[in-house]
Amino acid sequence: MSDKHDAGGVPTTGHVWDDDLGDFTNQPPKWWMLGLTASAIWCVVYFLYYPSIPVSNAQGYFKGIGGWTAITEMEADKSVVDEVRGKYEAKLKDMTPAAILADGELTEYVTRSGKVLFGDNCAACHGTNGVGTVDKQGLFAPILNDDDWLYGGKIEDIHASITGGRQAVMTPHKDVLSAAEIDTLANAVAAGKPTSTPLFTEKGCTACHGADGKGMQAMGSANLTDSVWRFDGSVEGIKYTIANGVNVGPGSRIAVMPSFQAAGKLSDAEMKKLAVYVYKFGGGKN
Ligand code: HEC
Ligand code: HEC
CATH class of the missing domain: 1.10.760.10 (Cytochrome c-like domain)
Structure with a gap:
């Protein structure tokens, strides 16, 4: 073995590679050994204290000497x-x-x-x-x-x-009103002024929506003057609501709480x- 493998008296294992690399037998640092030993001890304590290993008993696992379970916690x-x-x-x-x-x-x-x-x-x-x-x-x-x-x-x-x-009901009007009447009513409602057409009273809208068109809370009839829309608030959408009603079966608007x-x-x-x-x-x- 040549001199370049001599590191201040530290012995080597005798293994040499490429005639250049030697294998010294240096001890790991003391702090490292302490850490290793402490964690090994910690593992054993932890393993014994808490439920750990599956075993062939009634519970199917070792319960640990600490008696800890996730359920009791x-x-x-x-x-x-x-x-x-x-x-x-x-x-x-x-x-x-x-x-x-x-x-x-x-x-x-x-x-x-x-x-x-x-x-x-x-x-x-x-x-x-x-x-x-x-x-x-x-x-x-x-x-x-x-x-x-x-x-x-x-x-x-x-x-x-x-x-x-809650399940408000509005009767459909497609069979009792002409297309022109529905159109007039829808435009008046869309403008927020349902009472601007006499049809609103004549055709019985007031019975449910009130004389002022502001709705009646007892039956959940919408306020037609506040531009807050439950359903489609366009003229076409309003025409649809008037023609087909609410909560009266297929084709009508459906809103059930x-x-x-x-x-x-x-x-x-x-x-x-x-x-x-x-x-x-x-x-x-x-
Ligand atoms: C039998 C009672 C009843 C009658 C009659 C009635 N409505 Fe209604 N209407 C309601 C109820 C109740 C609602 C609210 C339904 C809901 O919000 O679930 C409603 C909703 C509406 C809506 C939808 C409002 C929105 O916010 O989208 C319009 C428009 C409307 N009614 C117009 C009319 C017009 C115009 C007439 C007359 C042709 C009329 N209604 C007659 C009970 C009635
Ligand atoms: C399946 C759908 C649905 C569920 C789930 C639902 N709601 Fe509703 N709710 C509605 C509809 C639709 C209306 C309007 C009914 C009508 O227009 O007649 C409504 C109306 C209401 C109203 C009346 C609103 C008003 O302006 O007067 C209240 C309050 C309400 N819901 C609260 C609740 C609460 C609280 C829950 C949960 C516990 C709930 N809803 C669950 C669909 C639902």
Whole structure:
């Protein structure tokens, strides 16, 4: 072996390649060895403390000497949450939506869970945060995130919409009105002045939309003077609504709000929470 393989007395393994590369037997640094040993010990402790190895016993795995399970940890966390929630849930059980609304702390609690409930049960039709959803007929489910209410914006009205559902009916007029009459009415409605034509009263539109054309909340008939459109608001679209009606079968405009009480999908408390949540969007105005 030549001198160039001598590194200050460190012995080599005797392996030499290309007559140039030697293989020294240097020890790894002490900090590195300590790290290696510590992590090996850590592995064994961890392995024994926590559930680890699959074995052929009834549980199918070694349970670990610490007795830890993900379920008990989750349940412990949950009981902390339940304790906080329980206080509020017990309180709102016997309260009306209006009473909840009058209690600032409860309202805050309820609005938070209302947001989740709304996302799960309502957003598919009413859009995220109640912005409404539009299909080719126009606005399929009304905007809730405003202060314009078909059925009234009092907390009781909103609660009733959710529990009982809503399904406004407008009779079709294609067999009782001529094309010219439909055209005249549609143009008057499109201009926001339904009463500008005597036909509006003569043909019985006032029976449902009111003498002033502003709608009646008892039957969810739309306000025809505010340029807020449920369905297609163009003259053609309005003609279609007048001719074919609403919720009277195939060919008519369809807008059905399901009853969440009948569906049994939501508890009483959940429907109250949603009423308060939706009210907070813009309830109370009309
Ligand atoms: C299948 C679609 C659909 C789902 C799901 C749905 N809605 Fe509706 N909702 C409608 C339609 C359509 C209307 C309008 C009914 C009409 O025009 O007669 C409506 C009307 C309403 C109204 C009355 C609005 C007004 O202007 O007076 C409220 C309040 C309401 N929905 C709240 C909710 C809440 C809260 C949920 C979830 C728990 C929900 N809706 C789930 C379709 C839906
Ligand atoms: C039987 C009651 C009834 C009669 C009669 C009736 N309507 Fe309606 N109309 C309604 C209801 C209820 C709605 C709202 C439906 C909804 O939003 O789900 C409506 C909606 C409309 C709309 C759609 C408004 C929008 O925002 O898109 C127009 C337009 C309309 N009616 C015009 C008329 C005209 C014009 C007449 C007279 C020829 C008339 N209606 C007669 C009940 C009636």
